[in-house]
Amino acid sequence: MPVVTIAREGEIAVVTVDNPPVNALSQALRQGLWDAVDALDADPGVRAVVLICAGRTFIAGADVSEFGKPPQPPHLPDLVDHIESAATPWVAAIHGSALGGGFEVALGCRFRVALDSASVGLPEVTLGIVPGASGTVRTPRIAGIAAAVDLVTTGRPVKAPKARELGLIDAVVTGELRAAAVDFARAALDRPLPPPVSQRELTPPEPGFWDEREAAIARRARGDAAPLRALACLRKAAEAPFAEAMAFERATFLDLRGSDQAQALRAVFFAERAAPRPAALRDIAPLPLARIGVVGGGTMGAGIAAALRDAGLPVVLVERDDEAVARGIANLQRIFEGGVKRGKLAPDQAAARLAGVTGSTDYAALADMDLVIEAVFEEIGVKRAVFEELGRHCRPDAVLATNTSYLDPRLIADVVPDPGRFIGLHFFSPANVMRLLEIVPIPETRPEVLATGFALGRALGKIPVQAGICEGFIGNRILKRYRAAAEDLVRRGIAIAEVDAAMRGYGFAMGPFEAQDLGGLDIAFLQREGARAEGRDVPETLGDILVRAGRKGQKTGGGWYDYQPGDRTPHPSAEVAGLLAGQITPGEAMDRPAIAEHLVAQMAAEGEAIQAEGIAQSPSDIDLVEIHGYGFPRWRGGPMFAARKG
Numbered sequence: 001m002p003v004v005t006i007a008r009e010g011e012i013a014v015v016t017v018d019n020p021p022v023n024a025l026s027q028a029l030r031q032g033l034w035d036a037v038d039a040l041d042a043d044p045g046v047r048a049v050v051l052i053c054a055g056r057t058f059i060a061g062a063d064v065s066e067f068g069k070p071p072q073p074p075h076l077p078d079l080v081d082h083i084e085s086a087a088t089p090w091v092a093a094i095h096g097s098a099l100g101g102g103f104e105v106a107l108g109c110r111f112r113v114a115l116d117s118a119s120v121g122l123p124e125v126t127l128g129i130v131p132g133a134s135g136t137v138r139t140p141r142i143a144g145i146a147a148a149v150d151l152v153t154t155g156r157p158v159k160a161p162k163a164r165e166l167g168l169i170d171a172v173v174t175g176e177l178r179a180a181a182v183d184f185a186r187a188a189l190d191r192p193l194p195p196p197v198s199q200r201e202l203t204p205p206e207p208g209f210w211d212e213r214e215a216a217i218a219r220r221a222r223g224d225a226a227p228l229r230a231l232a233c234l235r236k237a238a239e240a241p242f243a244e245a246m247a248f249e250r251a252t253f254l255d256l257r258g259s260d261q262a263q264a265l266r267a268v269f270f271a272e273r274a275a276p277r278p279a280a281l282r283d284i285a286p287l288p289l290a291r292i293g294v295v296g297g298g299t300m301g302a303g304i305a306a307a308l309r310d311a312g313l314p315v316v317l318v319e320r321d322d323e324a325v326a327r328g329i330a331n332l333q334r335i336f337e338g339g340v341k342r343g344k345l346a347p348d349q350a351a352a353r354l355a356g357v358t359g360s361t362d363y364a365a366l367a368d369m370d371l372v373i374e375a376v377f378e379e380i381g382v383k384r385a386v387f388e389e390l391g392r393h394c395r396p397d398a399v400l401a402t403n404t405s406y407l408d409p410r411l412i413a414d415v416v417p418d419p420g421r422f423i424g425l426h427f428f429s430p431a432n433v434m435r436l437l438e439i440v441p442i443p444e445t446r447p448e449v450l451a452t453g454f455a456l457g458r459a460l461g462k463i464p465v466q467a468g469i470c471e472g473f474i475g476n477r478i479l480k481r482y483r484a485a486a487e488d489l490v491r492r493g494i495a496i497a498e499v500d501a502a503m504r505g506y507g508f509a510m511g512p513f514e515a516q517d518l519g520g521l522d523i524a525f526l527q528r529e530g531a532r533a534e535g536r537d538v539p540e541t542l543g544d545i546l547v548r549a550g551r552k553g554q555k556t557g558g559g560w561y562d563y564q565p566g567d568r569t570p571h572p573s574a575e576v577a578g579l580l581a582g583q584i585t586p587g588e589a590m591d592r593p594a595i596a597e598h599l600v601a602q603m604a605a606e607g608e609a610i611q612a613e614g615i616a617q618s619p620s621d622i623d624l625v626e627i628h629g630y631g632f633p634r635w636r637g638g639p640m641f642a643a644r645k646g
């Protein structure tokens with residue numbers, strides 16, 4: 001089946017691209033489009049051409065899997081020029097997403113029409129590269145410099161109506177795209193044609209614009225190279241002639257394509273797409289997920305319920321008494337109101353999300369649920385009591401899940417009649433925001449129940465990763481090693497603030513000590529105390545000393561650092577220095593990159609152990625856990641990727 005076919009509707013030719021799954025611009029597709037331009041230019045009966053795609057989307061970009069190989073002609077920038085200089089005007093008819101090279105092909109067309117559900121964008125920086133086929137040179141010629149800078153340096157796509165406002169789309173259409181695009185093309189022939197994008201004038205920005213954007217982007221990028229390189233391309237586009245700017249963009253693209261950062265980001269791109277559909281579950285159908293219950297409406301329960309509502313699923317929320325139900329509903333209301341404040345939800349949408357939650361104190365309300373997720377206190381007795389109730393009240397085929405962070409799920413499951421339907425679903429806080437979902441089967445968990453966990457992950461737009469049973473599963477186990485290694489550096493005489501600065505320098509938003517101050521030191525402390533109470537040998541940590549002195553983090557005015565009331569800026573603390581004095585042997589000197597390298601190596605070493613024990617399915621799963629659950633810089637690829645790169 002050819003990837004490009006041509007049909008005729010009178011004097012309008014319709015070029016259809018069909019290269020599943022996302023019409024990526026493989027060599028065959030580039031050649032097919034090139035040949036289509038030539039064939040249609042040779043046909044005197046054709047007055048305009050509509051370019052449309054089969055399947056779920058318009059051209060979604062260059063074929064990322066070709067990036068490791070030498071570029072093959074026809075090269076994409078040449079193809080975009082070839083379309084632009086065709087004898088008859090081309091009209092891109094966009095549905096789904098026109099991204100990266102796909103959008104650049106559309107920019108080579110004289111017009112762009114799109115369904116109102118479509119989006120367009122230049123996500124190249126998210127792959128560690130810059131647009132390589134005129135995205136930085138043509139986009140500002142239609143949308144202006146400021147909008148082009150936003151689009152290109154964030155990589156965030158925009159919906160068709162917004163793209164229309166920016167001039168990137170000429171018409172937003174509804175109904176049948178092909179017919180609408182053909183009509184548009186016919187009507188366009190009756191009017192004078194606009195100049196091709198490459199010939200349009202570019203208005204230079206205000207003085208100071210470039211410096212201001214450069215500073216803002218550098219702050220946000222935290223070491224991610226592509227956004228600043230993309231800004232340099234846009235500046236060139238504003239200051240140099242078209243051909244020179246094109247050459248500069250192409251050179252930057254080729255330079256970045258093989259960089260460590262681009263390799264890391266490509267690995268993450270493919271890992272993220274593989275994770276929701278593990279090969280081992282390919283032939284196993286998940287169970288239905290229409291009715292979902294949540295037990296516990298605290299931090300996690302409310303967050304999980306919000307995530308379910310965001311995905312359009314109705315929720316029954318069970319709490320221990322009426323007051324707790326009201327608190328749970330209030331927690332949800334706060335979450336949705338936050339969405340309204342940030343402009344993510346309209347007030348009526350927020351109201352509808354809340355209305356889809358039914359609060360109850362009666363387990364009978366869970367009688368016909370397909371899945372129930374427990375998020376009550378992290379105490380084995382409380383959890384077992386909850387699952388006894390669930391066993392009594394839920395359908396015998398309902399999937400029963402725990403959100404426990406550290407407890408052994410087997411000890412919870414053993415009160416459930418038929419533990420084959422039991423599973424751990426470990427969400428991260430805030431559960432409606434964080435994309436990581438650790439899925440923890442117990443030995444009895446049936447394959448279709450495991451598949452249901454992954455189906456839930458997909459439905460919620462999460463990155464689901466299977467984890468085996470051990471203390472902390474994948475993520476919290478690595479976190480424990482990371483924190484212990486960071487404390488060890490402090491014991492050896494490295495300043496707390498120096499460790500944090502090193503990890504920020506590596507690309508984390510926060511260092512390990514600042515992060516603990518934000519989240520609270522007491523959670524891990526209580527967990528260690530619990531283990532000590534069970535008679536396990538858990539050595540005293542530096543954090544324990546601080547908690548015993550009442551320093552639990554920002555919420556108590558201080559933890560590893562001191563804080564002024566109402567201000568989150570950390571200040572090195574004389575009190576902490578005094579409390580820890582006896583624990584510290586001064587003398588160790590390490591520069592910041594060496595500190596970061598050491599701590600990342602410790603994470604990777606724990607990852608190796610996790611992998612060797614079969615707790616993780618693959619090193620890339622471990623990387624996804626760190627990136628999506630713990631703020632590991634995406635452009636570093638995760639600790640396992642970084643360790644492999646050396």
Ligand code: 3HC
Nearest residue numbers: 021024060061062063064065099100101123131132133273
């Ligand atoms: N190249 C190669 N494969 C791609 C691809 C691409 N650009 N985009 C998606 N795929 C593959 C995925 O790996 C996945 O493969 P699998 O089924 O074997 O796992 C399959 O297509 C489907 O992808 P999704 O699961 O992501 O499908 P969705 O329907 O959820 O999303 C999409 C569709 C919005 C188009 C999404 O795939 C996407 O965002 N793709 C990436 C787009 C992108 O980054 N384009 C820019 C590329 S760089 C470029 O164009 C450079 C140029 O300037 C020169």
Ligand code: NAI
Nearest residue numbers: 296297298299300301319320324375376377378404405429
């Ligand atoms: P929380 O204290 O905020 O909420 C717990 C809720 O459970 C409370 O609203 C309480 O009223 C309710 N509850 C207690 N006993 C109950 C019972 N018998 N029946 C019904 N409801 C009951 O706690 P949080 O932080 O939401 O944690 C819940 C679970 O999620 C714990 O297992 C925790 O380890 C886990 N978790 C917590 C994360 C976090 O960052 N807070 C992250 C991931 C998992």
